[in-house]
Amino acid sequence: MQYKKQIIIILLLLLIWWYLKNRKPKSKGVILKNVGFDFNSSNLTPESSEELNKLVDFLGKTPANLTLVGHTDNVGNDAYNMNLSKQRAEAVKTYLINKGIDGKRLTAIGKGESEPI
Numbered sequence: 134m135q136y137k138k139q140i141i142i143i144l145l146l147l148l149i150w151w152y153l154k155n156r157k158p159k160s161k162g163v164i165l166k167n168v169g170f171d172f173n174s175s176n177l178t179p180e181s182s183e184e185l186n187k188l189v190d191f192l193g194k195t196p197a198n199l200t201l202v203g204h205t206d207n208v209g210n211d212a213y214n215m216n217l218s219k220q221r222a223e224a225v226k227t228y229l230i231n232k233g234i235d236g237k238r239l240t241a242i243g244k245g246e247s248e249p250i
Contacts, residue, residue, distance in 0.1 A: 175220035189232040200240045207246045219243030
């Protein structure tokens with residue numbers, strides 16, 4: 134009976150080791166630094182298209198799904214900024230869809246001013 138417990142423990146340890154060795158780390162994300170919006174708006178600035186077109190090219194070459202996270206500064210109240218950040222993420226999503234990226238691959242969320250970048 135004692136040997137069975139030891140074998141089970143060894144097998145569990147091997148399984149844990151294998152899992153830790155082979156798991157894929159979660160992406161921490163990529164910040165697109167050249168994507169901007171008009172002040173107090175979800176309208177993309179003209180300069181944003183260059184960076185977003187690079188993202189379109191990348192998404193055209195990979196089947197990756199993407200979470201688009203919108204942010205704001207700390208001007209205005211929390212609720213307003215949360216809504217604006219969501220609208221900004223949706224604006225990027227719409228841009229990508231208009232460039233041919235399947236919307237099912239894209240999720241847009243807003244963080245407001247809660248997670249400054």
